[in-house]
Amino acid sequence: MTLSPEAFRFVADLVRRESAIVLETGKEYLVDSRLRSLAVAAGDADVNAYVDRLRRPDGAREKSKVVEAMTTNETSWFRDREPFQALSGTIFQELMQRPNASRTIRIWSAACSSGQEAYTIAMLAAEHVVPLGWRVEIVATDLAQSMVDRTREGRYSQLEIGRGMPAPLLVKYFQREGTGWKVSDQLRSMVRVQTLNLAAPYPPMPVFDIVFLRNVLIYFDAATKKQVLGRVRQVLDPQGYLFLGGAETTLGIDDSWERSTIGRFTVNRPRGAVAAPTVGTAPLSGLAARKVI
Amino acid sequence: MRALVIDDSRAMRMMIGRLLTQQGFEILQAGDGQEALDVLGACEPHELPVLCTVDWNMPVMDGLTFVQSARKRTELRDLTLMMVTTESENHQVVRALAAGAHEYLIKPFTAEAMADKLDLLGLDPSRRVA
Ligand SMILES: C[S@@+](CC[C@H](N)C(=O)[O-])C[C@H]1O[C@@H](n2cnc3c(N)ncnc32)[C@H](O)[C@@H]1O
Ligand SMILES: [Mg+2]
Numbered sequence: 001m002t003l004s005p006e007a008f009r010f011v012a013d014l015v016r017r018e019s020a021i022v023l024e025t026g027k028e029y030l031v032d033s034r035l036r037s038l039a040v041a042a043g044d045a046d047v048n049a050y051v052d053r054l055r056r057p058d059g060a061r062e063k064s065k066v067v068e069a070m071t072t073n074e075t076s077w078f079r080d081r082e083p084f085q086a087l088s089g090t091i092f093q094e095l096m097q098r099p100n101a102s103r104t105i106r107i108w109s110a111a112c113s114s115g116q117e118a119y120t121i122a123m124l125a126a127e128h129v130v131p132l133g134w135r136v137e138i139v140a141t142d143l144a145q146s147m148v149d150r151t152r153e154g155r156y157s158q159l160e161i162g163r164g165m166p167a168p169l170l171v172k173y174f175q176r177e178g179t180g181w182k183v184s185d186q187l188r189s190m191v192r193v194q195t196l197n198l199a200a201p202y203p204p205m206p207v208f209d210i211v212f213l214r215n216v217l218i219y220f221d222a223a224t225k226k227q228v229l230g231r232v233r234q235v236l237d238p239q240g241y242l243f244l245g246g247a248e249t250t251l252g253i254d255d256s257w258e259r260s261t262i263g264r265f266t267v268n269r270p271r272g273a274v275a276a277p278t279v280g281t282a283p284l285s286g287l288a289a290r291k292v293i
Numbered sequence: 294m295r296a297l298v299i300d301d302s303r304a305m306r307m308m309i310g311r312l313l314t315q316q317g318f319e320i321l322q323a324g325d326g327q328e329a330l331d332v333l334g335a336c337e338p339h340e341l342p343v344l345c346t347v348d349w350n351m352p353v354m355d356g357l358t359f360v361q362s363a364r365k366r367t368e369l370r371d372l373t374l375m376m377v378t379t380e381s382e383n384h385q386v387v388r389a390l391a392a393g394a395h396e397y398l399i400k401p402f403t404a405e406a407m408a409d410k411l412d413l414l415g416l417d418p419s420r421r422v423a
Contacts, residue, residue, distance in 0.1 A: 078413070162399065162402050162406030162409065162410075163405065163406060164413065166413055167389075167394075167397035168390055171386045171387045176381070176383045
């Protein structure tokens with residue numbers, strides 16, 4: 001039996017309350033297919049019986065599984081490429097030209113999924129920043145505990161590695177482990193991992209030079225987007241940089257940001273941040289193939 | 294844009310060839326490294342492929358030897374070499390890169406993984422100048 005409209009509404013409300021993720025009418029098929037395996041695991045005859053289980057007083061653990069099941073964790077290494085070219089070719093250099101007594105760059109990967117974004121940043125930092133005597137501290141957070149655990153573990157299957165990892169960086173920063181690959185201690189030591197719900201008040205956090213808030217606002221309604229952008233601005237340096245996903249924008253949502261273009265990439269900065277830097281773009285890595293860019 | 298698919302398995306050549314055709318390449322094929330060198334040697338400069346996918350284990354001349362030989366030829370300096378192989382140990386990837394391969398794709402792989410590699414190499418259709 002497929003999900004009843006009533007059960008769909010219950011799940012949509014739950015997911016919205018706990019994660020701000022909007023499940024509009026028409027997403028019944030998605031909820032249905034993602035809850036099916038949870039229903040089987042719980043020993044329920046169908047998804048409606050499983051949703052009934054959620055309503056019981058002892059349903060809390062099962063509820064958080066449902067919220068996690070409704071997150072989309074699609075990610076890859078160097079996702080979309082241009083943001084990372086802007087980072088390594090321009091933004092790192094600009095940040096290192098500023099007076100900074102601790103010579104530390106702080107970066108937040110704010111919906112890190114299984115960690116590819118955070119470790120991509122860490123690789124670029126190890127290539128372009130660390131050799132110049134600077135430190136890079138990366139905080140990686142996600143709503144889903146399973147994603148936080150995966151990021152902390154730093155183990156990736158061959159298929160996951162196949163999604164965008166340049167071979168020269170793979171052999172430099174990963175070790176073969178079983179049939180997959182494991183991130184090196186050097187990268188892991190640059191990344192601190194914790195759970196965080198973007199749609200709830202944030203725990204105390206450092207001021208970041210860069211926030212990656214990529215491919216997560218798309219799941220929220222306009223009011224939540226605005227609220228999240230406002231909170232992120234509180235933890236971003238006034239001269240900092242905000243990276244959004246390819247389909248995301250601050251335009252028409254929060255006008256306290258301005259855009260600046262670096263190569264083919266548009267980065268957001270708090271309104272009033274200094275004019276866009278003009279250092280040229282460089283390849284993703286000195287080791288990567290010469291045809292990058 | 295042409296790509297040369299080098300693999301001793303005909304099925305594998307067809308499979309890779311089909312993926313690359315979808316990405317807008319015109320396909321040449323070779324069953325081993327020596328045959329690949331012959332194919333390249335018969336090309337006029339303007340007919341040269343921009344990309345070779347290179348299997349490692351092949352009779353006559355294996356992929357690693359092919360990469361080493363191709364890297365020594367100045368007329369092939371613009372050729373992008375991507376290993377596509379089941380060999381998956383860290384030291385093997387290191388060895389192929391040291392020999393001059395630009396990328397390394399481990400079999401089995403998905404169409405998406407191939408597209409991602411082309412993207413990394415600046416060879417995906419959306420970034421190509423016609
Ligand atoms: C599509 S992934 C994006 C991963 C990465 N940033 C990228 O661009 O490849 C979206 C992630 O957002 C997380 N997420 C969804 N709602 C969230 C919330 N309210 N707070 C924090 N993370 C959330 C999901 O768990 C998922 O891992
Ligand atoms: Mg073979």
